[in-house]
Amino acid sequence: MLRLSQNRAHPERRLKVTTNSEKAPVYVYRGEELARYGFGEGHPFGHDRHEAFHHELIRSDLGAAIHYASPRRASVDELALFHSPDYINFVSKKSAEGCGFLDGGDTPAFPGIFEAASDVAGTTLAAVDAVMSGEAQRAFIPIAGLHHAGRDHAAGFCVFNDCGIAVEYLRQKHGLTRVAYVDIDAHHGDGVFYAFEDDPELTIADIHEDGRYLYPGTGSVKETGKSTAKGTKLNVPMPPQANDRMFFEVWEYVEDFIDKARPEFILFQCGADSLAGDPITHMACSSEAHRHAAVRLCALANRHCRGRLLALGGGGYNLKNLADAWCAVVEAMLEANE
Ligand SMILES: [Zn+2]
DSSP, X not given: OOOTTSOTTOGGGOOOOOOTTOOSOEEEEOOHHHHTSSOOTTOSSOTTHHHHHHHHHHHTTOGGGEEEXXXXXXXXXXXXXXXXXXXXXXXXXXXXXXXXXXXXXXXXXXXXXXXXXXXXXXXXXXXXXXXXXXXXXXXXXXXXXXXXOBTTBOBTTXXXXXXXXXHHHHHHTTOOOOEEEEEOSSSOOHXXXXXXXXXXXXXXXXXXXXTTTSTTOOOOTTOOOSGGGTTSEEEEEEOTTXXXXXXXXXXXXXXXXXXXXXXXXXXXXXXSTTBTTOSSOOOOBOHHHHHHHHHHHHHHHHHHSTTOEEEEOOOOOSHHHHHHHHHHHHHHHHHHHO
16 A cells, blocks of 8 residues: 655655654544534434544554553643633523524534533543653544634534643643644634734644635634744645645645654644545545645654654544544554554
8 A cells, every 4th residue: 555654756855763762552532422522413423433434444454553542531621721701601591591502503402512512522531641751652533633622612513622721731731832733624723823923933834725615714724823922823724625636735834834843742632533534624635635734743752753643633524534634633643652
């Protein structure tokens, strides 16, 4: 099989994978708490996404090399690292009511949604701790990467923005300054982008379907960060039907951008809705795009930050696609550990 990590067109650009610190396992998170985050009754973000991934992971025979880790719940103080107190209270109230929407109509409330969203956020923080302590070399969480939620609002199926919370947590609890956030979900990661638009210490690179054709409509190439953060964000809009070849081309820019930022930790939102056949987007990539990105990010993480890479599942509404894409990410992480 062609290994896309072996970039024959640019052999000089291949990153050397170091081996001295690669004994810790890859953590993959699973548990009913994660499966509970989802919306029933025909909503694209169903409860079955967790099982679809884990079923394929077991079937793919990668399982023996994986350490399965359990979710944990975020505290209100942890949520408040990113979200406003008023918004946290609003979610708590809607969760108790258990009906209506948290936003204009994409993100329904259900009884216990506060706890379910807190479990996603807490699991991302557990994974950050595992990677920072060296217990895990890298980690993957299938139900996570809820990148549309803003500091004071829900949006696009996302209640608490575990990506944004993780950035603040890495800074405040672990004392890091240079964090990189790489997002290949078909939708622009607006909740992360606008929360850190004027923050020069978060490097963002985001490949997504052009906002003229897809929610949330943002992420133009001209959006590069504000004031002192200008130049620390890279938005790469792709046309509808963009395929692997186009992804590999633009990936080179993403890789150079992250390489120059010399991150101390890499967060990777690997939404699977950029694969052909997703019911709510229009891109046409395959899981090889995810494999390619994951292989390269592992190499960058090894180069700059002792391998610290946390991948968050993000979107993806075709169950076969999300299983394929996320298994490819986990496989790339395992191979980088060998
Ligand atoms: Zn998406």
